[in-house]
Amino acid sequence: MEPNTKPPRFAGFSPEFQSEFYRLLQARRSIRKFQKKAVDETTLNRLLEAALQAPSGKNRQNWRFYVLQGAKRDEYVKLSQKSWLGIKDVLEKRLKPSLYEFTERFFFTLGEAPVVILCYSYNDEEERYHTSVGSVYMAVENLNLACVAEGLGCCTMGAPLEIKAEVDKFLGVDQLPEHKEGKLELLCGIVLGWPDHDPPKAPRQHEDRIHFLK
Numbered sequence: 001m002e003p004n005t006k007p008p009r010f011a012g013f014s015p016e017f018q019s020e021f022y023r024l025l026q027a028r029r030s031i032r033k034f035q036k037k038a039v040d041e042t043t044l045n046r047l048l049e050a051a052l053q054a055p056s057g058k059n060r061q062n063w064r065f066y067v068l069q070g071a072k073r074d075e076y077v078k079l080s081q082k083s084w085l086g087i088k089d090v091l092e093k094r095l096k097p098s099l100y101e102f103t104e105r106f107f108f109t110l111g112e113a114p115v116v117i118l119c120y121s122y123n124d125e126e127e128r129y130h131t132s133v134g135s136v137y138m139a140v141e142n143l144n145l146a147c148v149a150e151g152l153g154c155c156t157m158g159a160p161l162e163i164k165a166e167v168d169k170f171l172g173v174d175q176l177p178e179h180k181e182g183k184l185e186l187l188c189g190i191v192l193g194w195p196d197h198d199p200p201k202a203p204r205q206h207e208d209r210i211h212f213l214k
């Protein structure tokens with residue numbers, strides 16, 4: 001008889017690990033101020049590898065990440081400053097003055113984040129649009145959580161969408177055939193580095209958010 005070579009079925013993590021995991025979820029918050037300290041390549045690769053572990057519709061792994069560091073990151077900051085001009089009027093009405101000023105500073109410096117990741121979705125007729133987009137955000141969240149595990153911080157940003165066409169051009173994405181076919185779409189940016197502040201947890205709402213049906 002053939003020996004049973006199947007690996008044992010995964011029996012779950014220890015209760016200690018489980019409680020640490022929930023603590024990690026609770027600890028995650030958007031970080032918008034970073035130390036002037038580089039993130040080493042090994043750590044950065046671990047974060048990106050964590051992103052790639054995410055589920056995706058039909059396992060198409062339709063995410064594309066552009067990781068900016070050094071001079072390219074500096075050039076991107078200049079583009080980000082331009083994006084501020086596109087949204088400042090809306091935010092001025094919505095945010096209290098102190099938060100508005102903080103946000104403005106953030107857009108101008110990206111909190112001094114040493115790494116900026118621009119996240120794209122490859123959408124084609126093989127999969128529904130929202131499934132493609134959602135799959136990329138699954139990977140983005142994996143990366144967010146991996147940052148917390150590493151003691152790093154990050155902030156996911158929709159702001160780059162204000163200057164979508166410029167970002168596509170900046171990265172050279174606009175020259176790709178899939179972009180020309182309208183299949184490659186910028187979804188968000190992630191600024192990432194070693195935290196230099198410890199913001200309070202943004203409150204969570206429960207009302208009308210979860211509906212149990214039996």
Ligand SMILES: Cc1cc2nc3c(=O)[nH]c(=O)nc-3n(C[C@H](O)[C@H](O)[C@H](O)COP(=O)(O)O)c2cc1C
Binds near residue numbers: 030157160188
């Ligand atoms: C898709 C998405 C886009 C976001 N865009 C921005 C942004 O452009 N600028 C910013 O400062 N924060 C941005 N955020 C962060 C949210 O403001 C933040 O997640 C929310 O206020 C809850 O706070 P927390 O992340 O600390 O729990 C974004 C978050 C997500 C998920």
